[in-house]
Each structure stands twice: as structure tokens, then as C-alpha cells.
Amino acid sequence: MIALAPQWQDALPDALFLAPHAPQRCSMMGTGYQWWGLSGFEPSALAAGAASVAPAINAFIDQKLTQYGLTDSDLALVGFSQGTMMALHVGLRRSQQVAAIVGYSGILTSIADLPLEHPAKPPTLLVHGTADPVVPFKALHSAESELQGIGVPTTTHSSHGLGHSVDPIGIRLGRDFVSGSFANELSA
Structure with a gap:
């Protein structure tokens, strides 16, 4: 995702x-990396995988926030595919709310372990291609429904005909969403 910078x-x-x-080479995508090995989209396996690597991602975030004198309100999490899984998993569980979450072509792993009165409800944008052969497109609508059900303000965009990728419209939407989320933080 650094190519978006x-x-x-x-x-x-x-x-x-x-x-x-992510630390592991991805066998499904020759040049990509993965946080944990995927063998399908079984909900319990996704939840366990995300939970197993979340401490390392949180440690990285905490280190960088401290290093640069920032707080969670200065943080937007952006991910693609399994990175979306982790952005959602970590972003919804931080003790302080992050400014925004943007997820491309991913899936919500689980919200089952979130406390009912969980304070973190960051604005979230999910973008997914309708022709994604890797992560089923229906994951977009499932995540939207689950997130809105717990009070997370969620915006979605369907990229018609797009496979497991990010198109220029999605890039623009993500940029504008993050920029707008930071602007809202400053005016609050």
C-alpha cells in the first residue's frame, strides 16, 4: 500500500x-506477502489468524506513534486483501479510536470478541471489485452490514468488473476519505 503515498x-x-x-511470502500471489497462511475463508480460521498477528501490528503502530509524537486520532489504517483484514481487526480494537480505516478487496474477520459498548467506531471505507476471484465480492456487503450493526459508520464502493486489485476510482475514494476524516478530526 505504500505505492499509494x-x-x-x-x-x-x-x-x-x-x-x-507482512512477514511471510504469499503462495497464492507470487510477489505478495501475508500475515498468516490462508487456506480459505472459514470464519474461525480468519478470526484466529487475525488475532495471532494483531499484537505485532499493534506493537509496530505503538512504536511509530511514540516515535513521531502522534496519537491514534492521527492514524489512518489502510489495507489491501489480508491487509484489510488486519486494518479492520486492529482498528476496531485499539483502545483509542483511529481517524479512519480504508480496506480494499478484503474481508471482516470477526467482531464477535468486541465488547458491546466498544468505544472505537472509526469511519470506515470498504472498496471491492465485483469480479474479485480471490476474496468473494459478497464480503463487502457482509462487512458493511456487520459494521453498521455495531455502529461503525461505513461507506462502501463496488468497483464494477474489477478483480483482486485497486482501480483509480478506489484510490481517489480512499484518498478523499482519509483526507476528509482528518479534516473532521481537526474541526471536532
Whole structure:
């Protein structure tokens, strides 16, 4: 996702863009990385996988926030595919609300372990291609329904005919969403 930085920089001139690499090479996508091995989309396996790597991602986030003198309200989490799974998993469970979550071509792993009165309800944008052969398109609507059901303000966009990728419209929508979320934080 670090490739988005030059495309988002004009709208977010003061932003610091950081992108941790998942530690494992992805067997499904030759040049990609994964946080844990996927063998399908069984909900319990997705939830367990996300929970197993969340501490490492939270540690990275905490280290960088401290290093740069920032807080969670200065943080937007953006992910693609399994990165979306992790952005949603981590972003919904931070003790303080992040400014925004943007997820491309991903899936919501689980909200079952969230407390009913969980304070973190960051504005969330989900973008998914209708022709995605990797992560089923129906995951977009399932996530939207579940997130709205717990009070997370959720916006979605369907990229018609797009496979497991991000198109220019999705890039623009993500940039504008994050920029608008930070603007809303400043005016609050």
C-alpha cells in the first residue's frame, strides 16, 4: 500500500506514510506477502489468524506513534486483501479510536470478541471489485452490514468488473476519505 503515498500526498501533505510488510511470502500471489497462511475463508480460521498477528501490528503502530509524537486520532489504517483484514481487526480494537480505516478487496474477520459498548467506531471505507476471484465480492456487503450493526459508520464502493486489485476510482475514494476524516478530526 505504500505505492499509494505519491498518489495521496497532495491531499495529505503533512502525512507520514508507513507500510509494514507482512512477514511471510504469499503462495497464492507470487510477489505478495501475508500475515498468516490462508487456506480459505472459514470464519474461525480468519478470526484466529487475525488475532495471532494483531499484537505485532499493534506493537509496530505503538512504536511509530511514540516515535513521531502522534496519537491514534492521527492514524489512518489502510489495507489491501489480508491487509484489510488486519486494518479492520486492529482498528476496531485499539483502545483509542483511529481517524479512519480504508480496506480494499478484503474481508471482516470477526467482531464477535468486541465488547458491546466498544468505544472505537472509526469511519470506515470498504472498496471491492465485483469480479474479485480471490476474496468473494459478497464480503463487502457482509462487512458493511456487520459494521453498521455495531455502529461503525461505513461507506462502501463496488468497483464494477474489477478483480483482486485497486482501480483509480478506489484510490481517489480512499484518498478523499482519509483526507476528509482528518479534516473532521481537526474541526471536532
